[in-house]
Amino acid sequence: MIRVQAEDFDLGAELAALREGRRDIGALASFVGLVREMAPEGTQASAPDSSHNGSGEQSMTLEHYPGMTEKMLAEIEAEAQARWPLQASLIIHRYGRLLPGEQIVLVACASPHRHAAFEACQFLMDWLKTKAPFWKLEEVDGKGNWVDARESDEAAARRWQGG
Amino acid sequence: MIRVQAEDFDLGAELAALREGRRDIGALASFVGLVREMAPEGTQASAPDSSHNGSGEQSMTLEHYPGMTEKMLAEIEAEAQARWPLQASLIIHRYGRLLPGEQIVLVACASPHRHAAFEACQFLMDWLKTKAPFWKLEEVDGKGNWVDARESDEAAARRWQGG
Amino acid sequence: MITLLYFAWVRSDIGVAQEALETKAETVGELLAELQARSDQHAHALAEPARLRFAVNQTFVELGSPVRDGDEVAIFPPMTGG
Amino acid sequence: MITLLYFAWVRSDIGVAQEALETKAETVGELLAELQARSDQHAHALAEPARLRFAVNQTFVELGSPVRDGDEVAIFPPMTGG
Numbered sequence: 166m167i168r169v170q171a172e173d174f175d176l177g178a179e180l181a182a183l184r185e186g187r188r189d190i191g192a193l194a195s196f197v198g199l200v201r202e203m204a205p206e207g208t209q210a211s212a213p214d215s216s217h218n219g220s221g222e223q224s225m226t227l228e229h230y231p232g233m234t235e236k237m238l239a240e241i242e243a244e245a246q247a248r249w250p251l252q253a254s255l256i257i258h259r260y261g262r263l264l265p266g267e268q269i270v271l272v273a274c275a276s277p278h279r280h281a282a283f284e285a286c287q288f289l290m291d292w293l294k295t296k297a298p299f300w301k302l303e304e305v306d307g308k309g310n311w312v313d314a315r316e317s318d319e320a321a322a323r324r325w326q327g328g
Numbered sequence: 329m330i331r332v333q334a335e336d337f338d339l340g341a342e343l344a345a346l347r348e349g350r351r352d353i354g355a356l357a358s359f360v361g362l363v364r365e366m367a368p369e370g371t372q373a374s375a376p377d378s379s380h381n382g383s384g385e386q387s388m389t390l391e392h393y394p395g396m397t398e399k400m401l402a403e404i405e406a407e408a409q410a411r412w413p414l415q416a417s418l419i420i421h422r423y424g425r426l427l428p429g430e431q432i433v434l435v436a437c438a439s440p441h442r443h444a445a446f447e448a449c450q451f452l453m454d455w456l457k458t459k460a461p462f463w464k465l466e467e468v469d470g471k472g473n474w475v476d477a478r479e480s481d482e483a484a485a486r487r488w489q490g491g
Numbered sequence: 492m493i494t495l496l497y498f499a500w501v502r503s504d505i506g507v508a509q510e511a512l513e514t515k516a517e518t519v520g521e522l523l524a525e526l527q528a529r530s531d532q533h534a535h536a537l538a539e540p541a542r543l544r545f546a547v548n549q550t551f552v553e554l555g556s557p558v559r560d561g562d563e564v565a566i567f568p569p570m571t572g573g
Numbered sequence: 574m575i576t577l578l579y580f581a582w583v584r585s586d587i588g589v590a591q592e593a594l595e596t597k598a599e600t601v602g603e604l605l606a607e608l609q610a611r612s613d614q615h616a617h618a619l620a621e622p623a624r625l626r627f628a629v630n631q632t633f634v635e636l637g638s639p640v641r642d643g644d645e646v647a648i649f650p651p652m653t654g655g
Contacts, residue, residue, distance in 0.1 A: 181339070188429035190429075196355065197343075199356065233549035266347070266353075311571075396647070421655075433654070462654025462655070474581050
C-alpha cells in the first residue's frame with residue numbers, strides 16, 4: 166500500500182494495521198525518516214550555542230510531482246514484492262512544510278523471515294530516494310536552499326541492480 | 329536500553345518514546361519478530377487444510393538464562409553503539425509462553441543517517457540470535473519440540489566479524 | 492501543444508511551475524534547446540542538462556526520447572525525497 | 574562447590590534445572606566428563622559436546638577453560654532466541 170499525504174501519520178497505528186489479524190508474519194521491519202535539526206551555519210555540530218544571526222528557525226518543505234509520485238511509489242513497491250516474499254508492505258510519504266523532529270516517510274515490510282523484511286525495507290528507501298519525484302527545500306530564518314542529491318544515495322540505489 | 333520481560337510491549341509507544349522530545353534524529357529503523365503459525369505437520373504450507381490429528385493448537389515458549397540474558401543484551405547493544413553513530417537504541421525480548429501472532433522481540437535504532445540505523449538493527453538481531461541465551465520450545469497439540477539453531481543464523485552473525 | 496512542468500529549483504529559477512508550448516521539437520533534447528532560447532531565466536535554469544531529469548507522461552526519459560503533441564513533459568533536478 | 578545450570582533440552586533431558594557439585598575438575602571439559610558419568614540422563618544429554626555451549630559465571634567459555642570453586646557453570650544448546 167502507498168500513501169502520499171500532507172498530514173502526519175501514526176507510526177504505531179500503521180504498523181499495528183499491517184499485522185492486524187495475521188498470525189503468519191514472522192518479521193516486521195520498518196523505517197521512519199525524520200526532519201533533522203541542522204547545526205547553525207558556521208558552527209560545529211557539537212557547539213552548544215552560536216553567534217549566528219537570526220533565531221535559527223528551520224523548516225523542510227517537500228515538493229512533489231502529484232500523479233507521478235504515486236505511480237513511482239507503486240512501481241517501487243511492486244518491485245520489492247517481486248524480489249522478496251513479502252506478506253505486506255507500506256510506503257507513506259509526506260509533502261508540504263515540516264519542522265525538525267517531524268516524520269517525512271515510513272516504509273514497512275512484513276515477511277516470514279527477517280532478512281527479507283530488512284532488505285526489502287532498505288531497497289524501498291534506496292529506490293524511493295532516487296526514483297520518487299520529491300525535492301527538499303531547507304529553510305533557515307526564511308532563507309531557502311534546495312537540497313542537493315547525493316552520490317551516496319545514487320550508489321545505494323545501484324547496489325540493488327537495475328537502479 | 330534493554331528489557332527482558334514476560335509482558336507484551338506496545339510497539340508504537342516504544343518507538344514514540346525513543347524519539348520523544350528530540351529533533352536531531354534523521355532515521356529510526358526497527359524490527360519486530362513475531363511467533364509465526366506453522367503449517368500443520370505433513371501438509372504443504374499452501375494447503376488450505378489437512379488431515380492431521382488434533383486441533384493444531386500451537387504455542388512458542390521462550391526459556392532464558394536470567395542474569396546472563398541481560399548481560400549479553402547489554403554487551404550486544406554496547407557493541408552496536410560502538411560501531412555505529414546511534415542516538416538511541418532499544419532491545420526488548422520477551423520470555424514465557426506465546427501464541428501465534430504475538431510479538432517476541434523488538435530492536436530499534438535511531439541515527440542521523442539511515443544506513444547506520446538499518447545496519448545497527450540488523451546487527452542487533454543477528455548477534456542476539458546467536459549470543460543471547462534464549463531457547464524456543466514449539467508446542468503443537470501439547471507435543472513439544474526444541475527449535476534447532478540454524479547455520480544461516482550463525483552465518484548472519486559472522487558477517488559482522490568478531491561473530 | 493505540449494504541457495511543461497517544472498519542479499524544485501528548475502521551477503523557482505524559471506519562475507513558473509507550468510507552461511504550454513506549441514513546438515516542432517521531436518525529442519526531449521530538441522525541446523530543451525527551444526526552451527533554453529525562451530528567456531534568460533530558462534537559459535539559466537536549463538543550462539546544464541546533466542543536472543536535470545526528464546519525464547514524459549510521468550515516465551523517466553533521456554534527451555533522445557521522442558515527444559509528441561499532447562505530451563506532459565516534466566523537467567526537474569535529481570530527486571531528494573525520503 | 575560448583576553450581577550447575579541446565580537450559581532447554583539439556584535441562585529436560587537431565588531432568589533438573591540446577592544442581593550443586595563438589596568436584597576436583599579444573600576445566601569445563603573435566604567437569605563435563607564427570608557429569609557424563611553421573612546418570613544415564615546426564616550421559617545422554619551431554620554425549621555430544623559439539624552440540625553444547627558453556628558459560629562460566631555468565632560468560633561463554635570453551636571446554637579448556639578453567640572452573641573454580643564457587644563458579645556458576647551453565648550448559649545449554651546453541652541459542653534460538655530473537
